[in-house]
Amino acid sequence: MSISRFAALALLALPLAACQPNVPQESMTDPQDATEADIARWYIGTIPDDPFDIPQVDTNLLPEEMVRQTVKYNGSEQAGTIVVDIDSRHLYLVQNNGTAVRYGIGVGKQGFSWKGAARVGRKGVWPNWSPTSTMVRIKPDLPRHVKGGLDNPLGARALYLYNGNVDTLFRIHGTNEPWSIGQAVSSGCIRMLNQDVLDLYQRVEVGAPVIVKRTGKRVVANAE
Known part of the structure; x- marks a missing residue:
């Protein structure tokens, strides 16, 4: 389709x-x-x-653990930090009271996942999408440009992850495939329900720190 x-x-x-x-x-x-x-x-x-x-x-x-909710959080990150746990398929927005807003996410399939520290370099509303050169090499029939809208794979909002002033080409974005939340199916980006990425977009500012954690093993999330 x-x-x-x-x-x-x-x-x-x-x-x-x-x-x-x-x-x-x-x-x-x-x-x-x-x-x-x-x-x-x-x-x-x-x-x-x-x-x-x-x-x-x-x-x-959705499975209950993939539904947006506020949970206890025992990490050391400062409030306003986005913490992505690839293994548990969760994204946390750390709050200042020992809690975090937890969102269910879809992650990159094996060989495409990324981990490390970054920041929100910019934010996009109904962003345009173009495949990376790696995507085109794997799937040559991909469209080279898709305007923002309901048929765009980035969904309603996108947060662009930067390392310093360099675009990492990884994004946190919406999806028009809600059944993929909780699974490893993307080309490396972090996908969220459109209604969840809208909520996250409204809560974070450009410059917010982002930490992406991955061990390669499915583990219990670090929330209590």
Whole structure:
């Protein structure tokens, strides 16, 4: 299924999704496997935004640990730091009271994950997307440029990670594949539900420190 067709189906699904019963999440990591009914039941409405409204995902279809929530946090990072735990599939925004806002994320598949320290170099609203040279080499048929919108793989918002003044080419961004949250399927970037990346975008400033942790083993997140 093309990205454009996916977006069209998602929009068609919005007025129908409120009538869908809550059912357990099914394994669906490839949008080509998604039927119109599969897509429809993920969406329950929209969040007003400019220039596009954000399709709102039914978080009842996500595992509980992937739903945005405030948790106790025992790390040493200062408030305002973004901590990405690749192994647990979580992103933490550290607060100043021993807690963090925890978001479920999708991460890079094996061989694409990155770790290290960075900062939010800039922020984008409904950003444009272009594949890296590595992506093009692996998939030559990828479009070379996609304008911001519902069919864009970066979703509604993006945080661009920089090392000093150098763009690392890694991003924290939205996704139009909500079933991929909690899985390792991306080309290395950190993907979030559009409604979650909107929340994160509103909370952090350019310059915020980012720490990406990865051991290569699936472990319990460092929250209590």
